[in-house]
Amino acid sequence: MTGLLVTSSGYWHPLAWLAVMASAVILALIIRSFGNNRFRKGTDQQVPFYSGNRAPEGRIKSSNLYWGFFTAMEKYFRWLRRLHTGIVNDYVYWFVLVMVIMLAAVMLGGGP
Amino acid sequence: MAVLFYQHSAAFAVAVPLAAAFAVPLVAKLGKAARNAFVVLAVVFTQIMSWLMFQRSSAEGGFIYTLGASVPSLASPAGFPVRIVLHIDALSAFMAVISTTLAFVVSVYSFRYMKGRKSLDKYFALLLVMTAGMTGLVTTGDLFNMFVFLELLSVSSAGMIGYYGKGESAEAAFKYMTVSSIGALMVLFAAGMLYSQYNLLNIAGLADAIQFSFIDRIALVLLFAAFALKCGAVPMHMWVSDSYGEAPAPVSAFLVVASQAGLYALFRIAFTLFGGLSAAVMGWGMITLGMLSMFIGVTMAMFQKDIKRLMAYHAVSQTGYMLLGIGVGLAVLSSPVALETFGISAMEGGLFHVINHALYKGLLFLTAGAVIYRAGTRNLNNMSGLAHSMPVTTVLFIIGALSIAGLPPFNGFASKIVIYESVFMFNPLLSVIAMLVSILTLASFVKVFYSAFTGPADRSIKKAGEVPAVMWIPMGILAVLIIAFGLAPDTVMNLFVRPAVHALLNQAGYIGGVI
Structure with a gap:
């Protein structure tokens, strides 16, 4: 150990x-x-720096985080959402599709 | 007495939770405290039996237990006993220990989390049936009983997923049951095909007799696809987010190990039953499913705003690492040099990740439960500043999050580095994608941490405070294990993982245990 x-x-x-x-x-x-220890509580030193402007109130919501990433990858995420229909029939179709692909692979290329 | 338990540990590990499940409604007549104590006793006893199985398996290099035979180790050399055979090797014992550890943590956590809910007798009864289903599935030595325990696990899991009994919870349970039934049907179909050819259902016997005929190939594909579905591999993962998302939080944590039981069956089928027949194709099939699971799982998780659905997609993603590690081992099974150089190491990484995943994903689902318990919402947009009032949960969440993201020194890093390095030697691109997925995982959990725990505290939540000790202690147990496994990875590797990998690769030993 x-x-x-x-x-x-x-x-x-x-x-x-x-x-x-x-x-x-x-x-x-x-x-x-x-x-240099010049930090003082309760002064402007505790206010977040926002390019010299007053910081906006409120928080960025979870859904808005990584906005740039999601925008850049919009097509991929749209495609991804389209796949996830939430319909159980589709779940079974995917299962059948995997079986068919695996069967083809084993039959064509899968010797002992 | 100790010898009795030691000798019959395999039977007790399945029979006790099953019998206890039926006894729960009766014991509940004595009061809630009696019921809770009974559930804990049953689960602790099952866990002790798992450890005894593990100990015996380590000492004897695996053993069989024939239910109903005059001598438990009875196995006819001329054929096979017409009885239920439990076959325990290091891999089975490893999986049983994981399942029962989570069963204990989840049951204790549930006492408070589920307090005040209706039909708790049924809830705990189903929890015990799930435990029995898991221990049975990972210890059974025959294919038909694998189907039986799979069904036992599926039906009880569906009951737990639909526990809230209405709306999306009921829908998720229905979807789970539909998908599971179709998967189980394929297992039954495959078992029938093999039985029709070899007149055998015993896995060791079948492994010895298998010819890899046309029908065998179909059976292999049916079993492979069914168990890949059961473990939630992409693109058959869609039930995972529904089920994990809608089930009560402790049930979601337990469903993680239920899926891992499916993973166990997949590995057992590929390595032991078919002995690596068509290994390259099946190995690449496993790797492909693993890569898809990793990437699609994590990217789906990133934009979720429901904390439990987010974690469910991460569970899919992490399953990908296990499939990748074991898949690489399977793909190079016929090449002794490659197997020795990196294949075994990849398998060790994959199996190490199984136990790590059970711990940190279990912890994360329980912390999600604690958050929901206090905040009253699953929507990350409606959470803020929970760290002010829930410091213990926050720390536990951070431990789980850092571990799943694969940051040192936590256990997730230890298994991931083994996977990265060994897979890199097989195909560098796969390893790079695996690392990228870890970065996205971290980004996703940073989002959860920011949304739920930082920022100004909501006044009503602040008043509610930390979750009760009976909820954070089970989470704490998992966190301690995560840290311990991270700091002593060699111990876990030597004690659990290497023997399990050796058992998986040792088909002759498995067959020799029966014949």
Whole structure:
């Protein structure tokens, strides 16, 4: 029980990783301690920076997150939604289709 | 007494939850506390039996248990006993341990989560039937009983999915039952085909006799497709989001291991029953389904706003990793060099991911349940700032999310790195896609974390506070296991995974156990 996991082309040692991360955090804290401590609670320093403007009220809704990603991939997502009809007949069609493809593959290319 | 349990552990692991399920309504007459205690006792006992099976299987390199025989290890050398044979090797025991661990966590969590609901006697009875179905499915040594336990699992799961009994819950249960019945019918059909040829239903006997005739090939495809459907591989995954999404949260967590029982059957059929016949084609079939599951699962998850449907699609996506790992092993089965160089490692990664997935996906569904329990909604758009009032659930969610995204030092990373590296040696593109899917998984869980846990706290939710200890302790158990498995992956690998992979590859050993 050393934590050392040997993989096909190397190894993974979580405890060594933790030690490195802990060292990095300690180093970051040391560097931080040399910084300028002028932070004051209850001042404008706590207001989020929004290009010099007042930050808008409210939150971005979950549905609007990654808007750019979804817009860029719109065609793919539209196609994906179209596949998921929610109709149980379609679920069975997919099952039958997989069976047919697998059967063809095994019959044509699947020798013992 | 200990020897008795040790000797009959396989029978107890199936019979006790089944008998307890029928006894639940009677015990419930004594009161809710008695019923709950009885359910926990039954599940804990089943878990102990699973561990005993595991211990015995490790010590003896697998064993058989013939139900109803004068000697449990009886197997006729001239033929096969006309009895139900349970065949336990390292893989069966591995799966039984996973199933019963989740059964315990889910049942304890359910006491509070389901409190105040109607028909809880039936709920716990079905939970125990599901447990029996799973332990039976992973321990049975014959094909017909595999069908029987599959049906037992499907019918009880459908009852649990439709527990709320109306609207989308009932619809999801109907869809699940329809799809499961068709899948099970194919299993029965395949069993009939093989029986008509070889006069056998015993898996070891069939594996020994199989000729790979035209009919055998059809049977192989029917079994393969049916169990791939059962484990929710794309494009046969659509029932997963309906079922996991509409079932009560603890049931969703338990359905994860129910699907994994289907995965077990798929592996058992491909490796043990057909012994790698047509391995390259079936292996690539498994890899293709795995890749589709990974990518389509995660991209479907990304735009969900229902927290449980989102997690359901991630379950599909994670199943893809397991199919990929095992599929690579199957694809190179006929090439000893490739198998030794990276095939076995890929299979180890795939099976390691099975246990990891059960833990972190179980935890994530339970945290989703905790969120729904307090916020009263599944819609991420209507949640905000839960971390203010639910710090324990938040921490547990973060552990589960980081683990599923494959970030170190959690267990998800340990299995994924084994898969990435070994699959890379097989085909670099597959490995790159697998890594991309992990990045998308992280993005998806960042969205959940942002939506549900950060931001200003809703006043009504803030007042409600953290979920009760009886709900967060089961989640905590899973979180501790996730961290422990992440920090000591070598122990899990050596204790559970490697023997299971060896058992999967050792067809001769499986056959030799009976004949």
